[in-house]
Amino acid sequence: MSSSIAVEAAGLGKRYLLARQARATTLPERLAQLVRSPFGGSDDEELWALRDVAFAIPTGSAVGIIGRNGAGKSTLLKILSRITPPTTGEVRLRGRVGSLLEVGTGFHPELTGRENIFLNGAILGMRRREIAARFDAIVAFAEVERFLETPVKRYSSGMYVRLAFAVAAHLEPEILVVDEVLAVGDAEFQRKCLGKMGEVASGGRTVIFVSHAMPAVSALTQRVLLLDRGSCLFDGPTAEGIAKYRALQGGGEARAGAYLAPDLAVGAGDSSAQHRALHNRVRAARVLTSDPAGVHRCGEPLRIEFELDVPQPASTLCFSCKLVDAEDRNIVHLWCFDAGTRFRRDAGRYTLRFEVPRARLFQGSYTMRAFLSDRRTNAMFDELHGICPFEVTMDGVARDDYPWTGGDCAYLEGAEWALEHGDGAVQRGTVTP
Amino acid sequence: MAYFCIVAVPPQEYAEPPVLVIRPDSARTLGLAGDLWAFRDLLWSLADRDLRLRYRQTILGVAWVVLQPLLGALIFTFVFGVVAGLPSDGVPYFRFTFASLAGWGLFSGIVTRASGSLVQNSGLIAKVWFPRAVIPASTIPAALLDFAVALIVLLVMLVAGSAIPGLAVLLVPVWVLLLVLLALGLGLIGAALMVSYRDVQHILPVAMQLLLYASPVAYAASNIPERFRHLYFLNPVVALLEGLRSSLLGTPMPGGRDMLHAVVVTLLVLWLGAYLFRRLERRFADVI
Numbered sequence: 001m002s003s004s005i006a007v008e009a010a011g012l013g014k015r016y017l018l019a020r021q022a023r024a025t026t027l028p029e030r031l032a033q034l035v036r037s038p039f040g041g042s043d044d045e046e047l048w049a050l051r052d053v054a055f056a057i058p059t060g061s062a063v064g065i066i067g068r069n070g071a072g073k074s075t076l077l078k079i080l081s082r083i084t085p086p087t088t089g090e091v092r093l094r095g096r097v098g099s100l101l102e103v104g105t106g107f108h109p110e111l112t113g114r115e116n117i118f119l120n121g122a123i124l125g126m127r128r129r130e131i132a133a134r135f136d137a138i139v140a141f142a143e144v145e146r147f148l149e150t151p152v153k154r155y156s157s158g159m160y161v162r163l164a165f166a167v168a169a170h171l172e173p174e175i176l177v178v179d180e181v182l183a184v185g186d187a188e189f190q191r192k193c194l195g196k197m198g199e200v201a202s203g204g205r206t207v208i209f210v211s212h213a214m215p216a217v218s219a220l221t222q223r224v225l226l227l228d229r230g231s232c233l234f235d236g237p238t239a240e241g242i243a244k245y246r247a248l249q250g251g252g253e254a255r256a257g258a259y260l261a262p263d264l265a266v267g268a269g270d271s272s273a274q275h276r277a278l279h280n281r282v283r284a285a286r287v288l289t290s291d292p293a294g295v296h297r298c299g300e301p302l303r304i305e306f307e308l309d310v311p312q313p314a315s316t317l318c319f320s321c322k323l324v325d326a327e328d329r330n331i332v333h334l335w336c337f338d339a340g341t342r343f344r345r346d347a348g349r350y351t352l353r354f355e356v357p358r359a360r361l362f363q364g365s366y367t368m369r370a371f372l373s374d375r376r377t378n379a380m381f382d383e384l385h386g387i388c389p390f391e392v393t394m395d396g397v398a399r400d401d402y403p404w405t406g407g408d409c410a411y412l413e414g415a416e417w418a419l420e421h422g423d424g425a426v427q428r429g430t431v432t433p
Numbered sequence: 434m435a436y437f438c439i440v441a442v443p444p445q446e447y448a449e450p451p452v453l454v455i456r457p458d459s460a461r462t463l464g465l466a467g468d469l470w471a472f473r474d475l476l477w478s479l480a481d482r483d484l485r486l487r488y489r490q491t492i493l494g495v496a497w498v499v500l501q502p503l504l505g506a507l508i509f510t511f512v513f514g515v516v517a518g519l520p521s522d523g524v525p526y527f528r529f530t531f532a533s534l535a536g537w538g539l540f541s542g543i544v545t546r547a548s549g550s551l552v553q554n555s556g557l558i559a560k561v562w563f564p565r566a567v568i569p570a571s572t573i574p575a576a577l578l579d580f581a582v583a584l585i586v587l588l589v590m591l592v593a594g595s596a597i598p599g600l601a602v603l604l605v606p607v608w609v610l611l612l613v614l615l616a617l618g619l620g621l622i623g624a625a626l627m628v629s630y631r632d633v634q635h636i637l638p639v640a641m642q643l644l645l646y647a648s649p650v651a652y653a654a655s656n657i658p659e660r661f662r663h664l665y666f667l668n669p670v671v672a673l674l675e676g677l678r679s680s681l682l683g684t685p686m687p688g689g690r691d692m693l694h695a696v697v698v699t700l701l702v703l704w705l706g707a708y709l710f711r712r713l714e715r716r717f718a719d720v721i
Contacts, residue, residue: 016719028632078718079455080455081561081562082455082562083558083559083560083561083562083718084715084718084719085455085456085457085715086455086456086457087457088457089457090454090455090456090457091454091455092452092453092454092455093452093453093454093455094452094453097453099561099562101560101561102560105556105557105560105561106556106557106561108482108486110486110489110490111482111485111486115482115485118478118481119478119479119481119482122474122475122477122478122479123475123478123557123561123563124561125475125561125563126474127474128474128477128478
């Protein structure tokens with residue numbers, strides 16, 4: 001694998017003209033406009049969708065492009081995939097580019113599955129014999145064997161999307177440019193797509209991926225470009241970029257890794273959490289990460305704090321929390337409900353601190369769940385989901401020969417190893433995240 | 434400009450992968466032919482799609498390919514041959530107008546469909562890159578197929594009526610090529626303009642109707658009064674249709690000067706179409 005640069009952009013800008021008045025789209029209007037202002041353009045307002053963007057993406061890496069709506073992500077993708085030319089600057093692309101800005105571009109409802117595979121493949125830039133060679137793989141991936149001769153207008157929406165993605169996934173370009181296509185389809189299919197894209201990236205090809213879905217970005221990429229209002233705000237490790245993006249979105253860094261009970265929170269509160277804050281007994285929660293802005297380095301100490309309000313003690317009061325990964329799996333479970341726990345005896349305000357000395361969560365996005373309940377009566381005082389989002393990076397745990405990829409594991413463990421040769425000599429080392 | 438879609442080998446087989454540079458400037462006019470060749474598979478796929486869709490969910494299906502020109506010629510025969518009594522160079526009027534309509538259908542079919550093709554495929558233009566000229570050019574195969582079927586019907590008619598054409602029939606491909614190139618040039622202009630100005634959509638049917646009557650389809654060019662002939666032959670379609678008919682029906686050939694004029698105009702229109710298309714091509718996705 002070469003370490004060359006696959007995509008290199010310099011001084012990239014794209015200007016759109018927004019008509020102050022309705023744009024002339026008929027010939028007489030255009031002529032009238034030419035007569036009024038023969039040197040043109042004075043009616044229009046400029047909008048720079050992208051301005052002076054520069055970056056270099058090495059061959060074989062997966063890079064995410066994130067940013068709020070209107071940040072310029074789509075414009076950048078359109079330039080990279082040659083749909084629209086830049087106004088300034090240039091891009092150098094080494095290798096064949098395949099872009100997937102939409103699932104099923106050019107699919108025709110009246111054509112059969114088979115016909116659409118060939119048509120869509122050709123539209124995406126495949127030669128006819130390439131499509132023929134990959135036909136069986138495409139059909140198998142899409143799971144539509146039985147419906148090949150059926151017009152796709154009779155397909156279920158799931159089948160339609162599967163077939164469309166399958167064609168694109170078998171494009172095998174050196175540089176794959178993908179827009180928010182994973183927003184469609186069911187969870188299982190999304191996993192399949194992510195897997196396929198991960199395969200592409202680990203196979204030495206370059207993937208550029210735009211998404212609003214941070215879990216997908218964090219599972220697929222090691223690096224992100226964060227765009228805001230047309231310029232590149234950040235270019236670096238994914239976790240840090242996502243944290244910065246969250247901060248942009250939330251209007252402040254306070255939100256990363258923090259939760260405040262709804263009756264205390266100002267404004268709309270924590271809209272991303274699907275919690276049932278029944279009695280606001282959990283007043284606040286915080287995940288104290290090793291790095292600022294809710295970024296945690298794998299293997300560093302992690303502290304989690306809760307403020308609890310116990311107006312009435314109960315002898316079987318239980319508190320527990322879970323750290324949940326992007327695929328909604330519970331990775332770590334922590335609890336506090338021993339027999340002599342003080343909140344079972346005395347009313348009052350408590351601060352509960354957990355300290356995990358070496359938190360070896362795998363890279364990705366995490367949230368937290370918290371439960372406060374009475375074991376005997378089964379009364380649930382508070383049940384919080386999706387609170388305190390934070391990111392984990394593998395920055396401290398570099399492996400040179402095998403870069404980390406999504407799905408390597410859910411949690412790392414430290415270990416000691418001993419390698420004994422047939423001659424009796426023993427070599428020792430450690431696995432230390 | 435280097436096109437990166439020409440080679441399809443896995444990356445490790447590249448000694449030095451092709452480099453594509455995306456810049457604000459636009460491409461060369463003559464590159465259009467290379468684009469069409471590099472993307473011939475796509476061109477064929479789009480043509481194939483249009484052909485498949487045309488007769489899907491019709492009862493008579495492919496029979497329409499034969500029926501359409503026959504019905505058209507019947508109407509022309511009745512209106513212009515029987516009622517109006519227009520002269521046809523001494524050839525039976527039905528044969529005469531059938532041959533003319535086949536050539537005219539090839540020409541007007543490409544101009545009309547190519548002009549509307551970009552707007553019709555706007556979804557593709559906004560979401561995928563490929564040389565845009567592939568879309569208007571992909572209307573050619575279907576029009577050629579229609580023409581071929583009509584030609585076979587005509588040849589059957591001629592053989593049955595023992596009016597077997599002479600060696601001049603070998604010139605048919607030349608007339609066809611010129612008609613296709615002229616139509617493609619006009620289609621490129623129409624398509625590129627229609628992206629910004631939908632007026633073209635409304636002008637086009639009127640313009641084509643005007644051109645139909647300004648061309649020798651319902652009558653022979655020999656009926657044009659001598660003093661209007663120069664003006665009349667400014668329309669390149671005149672010489673091309675006269676030529677096609679002379680090859681098939683043995684009517685008089687157009688003069689050498691008229692033919693040369695038609696060839697020159699055809700090439701000029703084609704170049705203008707390609708030039709205009711290239712100039713506007715890169716803005717299509719932003720405007721459409």
